Amino acid sequence: xxxxxxxxxxxxxxxxxxxxxxxxxxxxxxxxxxxxxxxxxxxxxxxxxxxxxxxxxxxxxxxxxxxxxxxxxxxxxxxxxxxxxxxxxxxxxxxxxxxxxxxxxxxxxxxxxxxxxxxxxxxxxxxxxxxxxxxxxxxxxxxxxxxxxxxxxxxxxxxxxxxxxxxxxxxxxxxxxxxxxxxxxxxxxxxxxxxxxxxxxxxxxxxxxxxxxxxxxxxxxxxxxxxxxxxxxxxxxxxxxxxxxxxxxxxxxxxxxxxxxxxxxxxxxxxxxxxxxxxxxxxxxxxxxxxxxxxxxxxxxxxxxxxxxxxxxxxxxxxxxxxxxxxxxxxxxxxxxxxxxxxxxxxxxxxxxxxxxxxxxxxxxxxxxxxxxxxxxxxxxxxxxxxxxxxxxxxxxxxxxxxxxxxxxxxxxxxxxxxxxxxxxx
Amino acid sequence: xxxxxxxxxxxxxxxxxxxxxxxxxxxxxxxxxxxxxxxxxxxxxxxxxxxxxxxxxxxxxxxxxxxxxxxxxxxxxxxxxxxxxxxxxxxxxxxxxxxxxxxxxxxxxxxxxxxxxxxxxxxxxxxxxxxxxxxxxxxxxxxxxxxxxxxxxxxxxxxxxxxxxxxxxxxxxxxxxxxxxxxxxxxxxxxxxxxxxxxxxxxxxxxxxxxxxxxxxxxxxxxxxxxxxxxxxxxxxxxxxxxxxxxxxxxxxxxxxxxxxxx
Numbered sequence: 296x297x298x299x300x301x302x303x304x305x306x307x308x309x310x311x312x313x314x315x316x317x318x319x320x321x322x323x324x325x326x327x328x329x330x331x332x333x334x335x336x337x338x339x340x341x342x343x344x345x346x347x348x349x350x351x352x353x354x355x356x357x358x359x360x361x362x363x364x365x366x367x368x369x370x371x372x373x374x375x376x377x378x379x380x381x382x383x384x385x386x387x388x389x390x391x392x393x394x395x396x397x398x399x400x401x402x403x404x405x406x407x408x409x410x411x412x413x414x415x416x417x418x419x420x421x422x423x424x425x426x427x428x429x430x431x432x433x434x435x436x437x438x439x440x441x442x443x444x445x446x447x448x449x450x451x452x453x454x455x456x457x458x459x460x461x462x463x464x465x466x467x468x469x470x471x472x473x474x475x476x477x478x479x480x481x482x483x484x485x486x487x488x489x490x491x492x493x494x495x496x497x498x499x500x501x502x503x504x505x506x507x508x509x510x511x512x513x514x515x516x517x518x519x520x521x522x523x524x525x526x527x528x529x530x531x532x533x534x535x536x537x538x539x540x541x542x543x544x545x546x547x548x549x550x551x552x553x554x555x556x557x558x559x560x561x562x563x564x565x566x567x568x569x570x571x572x573x574x575x576x577x578x579x580x581x582x583x584x585x586x587x588x589x590x591x592x593x594x595x596x597x598x599x600x601x602x603x604x605x606x607x608x609x610x611x612x613x614x615x616x617x618x619x620x621x622x623x624x625x626x627x628x629x630x631x632x633x634x635x636x637x638x639x640x641x642x643x644x645x646x647x648x649x650x651x652x653x654x655x656x657x658x659x660x661x662x663x664x665x666x667x668x669x670x671x672x673x674x675x676x677x678x679x680x681x682x683x684x685x686x687x688x689x690x691x692x693x694x695x696x697x698x699x700x701x702x703x704x705x706x707x708x709x710x711x712x713x714x715x716x717x718x719x720x721x
Numbered sequence: 722x723x724x725x726x727x728x729x730x731x732x733x734x735x736x737x738x739x740x741x742x743x744x745x746x747x748x749x750x751x752x753x754x755x756x757x758x759x760x761x762x763x764x765x766x767x768x769x770x771x772x773x774x775x776x777x778x779x780x781x782x783x784x785x786x787x788x789x790x791x792x793x794x795x796x797x798x799x800x801x802x803x804x805x806x807x808x809x810x811x812x813x814x815x816x817x818x819x820x821x822x823x824x825x826x827x828x829x830x831x832x833x834x835x836x837x838x839x840x841x842x843x844x845x846x847x848x849x850x851x852x853x854x855x856x857x858x859x860x861x862x863x864x865x866x867x868x869x870x871x872x873x874x875x876x877x878x879x880x881x882x883x884x885x886x887x888x889x890x891x892x893x894x895x896x897x898x899x900x901x902x903x904x905x906x907x908x909x910x911x912x913x914x915x916x917x918x919x920x921x922x923x924x925x926x927x928x929x930x931x932x933x934x935x936x937x938x939x940x941x942x943x944x945x946x947x948x949x950x951x952x953x954x955x956x957x958x959x960x961x962x963x964x965x966x967x968x969x970x971x972x973x974x975x976x977x978x979x980x981x982x983x984x
Contacts, residue, residue: 370793370959397962426964530774534976541977585963592964608790609783616965617773 322697324705329674330571332701343409343712350379350411351404351419356458358432358451365430365592367606374431376455377419379411384464386496387416388719389452391483393474393502393703395582397421402473405707406715413716416463418455422476423447424582426589436593437635438586439507440651445482453492468493469719473703474677477503477669478654484667485660499718500669502677502703505686507652509679511579511624518576519623529621536577575676584619587627588612598631654689661689668693668718670711672700775972778891785894789967793958795897800951807948818862819949824873825854825861829919830912834876838884846874878915879908883982892971899956900974 325341326332355373364372377398388410392403398419410417421428423438432451438444470493472480477500484498504510522532587598595602599615606612622630637643650656661667669690673683687694695714697705705711779785811819828851835843850866850873857865867873882904883889890903901909920942924935963969 368964425962427962533774537973537976538980541973541980581963584965588964609786611782612965613775613968616968617775620774
């Protein structure tokens with residue numbers, strides 16, 4: 296009997312062991328609601344174990360010697376970026392932040408730490424939609440045309456690398472970016488084929504937007520649907536958001552009025568009846584207000600700031616903010632973005648501009664570019680119907696599509712970080 | 722943070738204040754009137770139903786923005802280097818103890834303001850906290866009271882005036898101290914006087930030090946408290962990546978105070 300029990304136990308254990316192992320490997324990202332995933336991100340227990348010791352150093356440089364920074368932006372007069380360097384020779388990964396994000400936004404810092412732990416150098420660059428980039432490194436002052444943005448980023452990469460080249464010994468160059476930075480990475484990879492400064496060996500595109508136009512329309516709609524159009528609706532919405540934000544905000548955490556603004560509310564208190572979509576839309580609205588104002592001042596276009604007005608450091612900017620908070624991205628597109636770029640290029644039609652803002656415009660290149668891999672989530676909220684399938688089809692075996700995670704919500708998940716690091720390691 | 726500006730100490734601060742004011746004047750000039758900006762065509766602000774979302778009373782905006790800029794410089798060249806030195810010398814557990822110590826001293830302020838607002842529960846909370854933390858918490862260095870069910874319940878004279886029906890008045894950015902309002906700045910001064918009288922009472926009655934030793938201790942405590950307070954706040958001027966940081970901070974500050982007063 297004892298013998299029999301022994302065999303039975305052995306059998307059970309033998310059967311259980313592989314099962315357990317596959318359980319361990321199963322992707323256990325906790326949120327199935329993509330909006331919740333996008334806002335809450337990855338709870339600590341599911342995160343990759345990355346050392347907190349900070350290898351990241353900040354640097355700054357001047358991109359255009361002859362550019363005069365307006366007084367109102369006196370505090371942002373040099374382009375900032377960061378470097379996390381290894382002691383010895385190693386590959387260097389460029390990291391491009393998402394919409395409105397800076398080189399020190401939490402997602403970027405997390406990536407840099409993971410890459411550092413795995414033995415890579417990394418240089419992080421703010422999104423061309425971040426005010427510091429627009430002021431110092433945007434050639435047009437009005438970012439959004441991905442091809443032009445890629446040229447601007449490429450220039451920054453060259454100068455940034457040049458300025459730190461004495462501190463790092465680089466074996467080869469890699470590139471990655473998430474969200475808008477993912478889309479830009481695709482265009483950067485293409486640009487690099489002709490410029491060949493870096494000859495990127497590997498490029499990883501994370502949660503890209505397929506069509507920028509579609510993505511911003513979705514984000515616009517998220518805010519519009521909840522807030523409504525009746526008088527006073529926006530103010531009462533704002534009041535509610537701010538109230539929840541303030542009760543959750545912890546003063547020991549830095550304020551960042553960009554991509555993750557307001558998301559802090561739900562890091563501590565998961566919402567019962569959440570207006571998650573509106574929150575995402577509002578966060579995006581703050582980002583786009585920041586961008587539109589900076590572009591308006593830099594280009595002297597006159598969207599909200601009269602083109603002949605010179606703002607001083609003590610002048611109020613509140614009326615412009617009021618206007619931009621109420622400006623949807625579609626309005627921005629039709630009143631500023633399209634007219635501005637059409638004025639520079641009279642034959643540019645609205646439809647052609649929209650086509651340019653899409654990965655589909657470089658589909659042939661992407662299909663053949665073996666060095667590019669793409670990862671996204673099946674439920675990414677910034678993708679329009681059919682776009683995940685398009686990505687899956689175009690990238691084929693180079694695509695890794697997670698079942699859940701919303702828009703970039705799973706980027707700190709241990710499986711995601713392992714995938715990301717392994718892609719560059721193998 | 723100003724809680725240590727005792728009456729007799731003010732005399733010593735005057736030269737410093739004079740310098741600060743001079744620098745502020747240089748920073749904040751010129752304050753000439755600016756012309757009203759054009760507005761986007763889509764949303765006409767004069768149209769029916771348009772209410773500004775961030776309609777905050779800020780008549781001294783030019784001056785405030787100048788002070789805001791001054792604070793950035795002060796932070797960068799004076800305050801933060803000192804804070805980094807403090808964080809380097811005193812380990813995290815030590816800083817926690819310092820935070821607890823000053824929080825314990827401020828229970829008198831919490832008690833008085835709770836009382837003036839008629840919040841008896843808050844008064845009781847303060848009494849228990851002070852009793853437990855001063856004894857079991859080794860003179861306030863630790864905070865066992867929170868675990869015993871008496872969490873910190875902060876009240877200040879700005880809030881008290883708010884409860885009495887005094888509005889915030891004009892928004893103010895104070896030198897070094899940052900966002901405030903006319904009401905809250907007044908409240909801060911009152912609390913500072915109360916706190917310093919209470920602290921001086923403890924030192925004068927509780928020790929038999931000489932007057933010069935007492936003065937040194939008082940000044941050291943003041944410095945320590947200021948460093949510790951700044952060390953606990955992660956905010957960096959112009960660090961949010963938004964050109965509308967001034968507006969957003971102003972709005973969040975006043976909304977936060979409004980919520981605290983309503984609570």
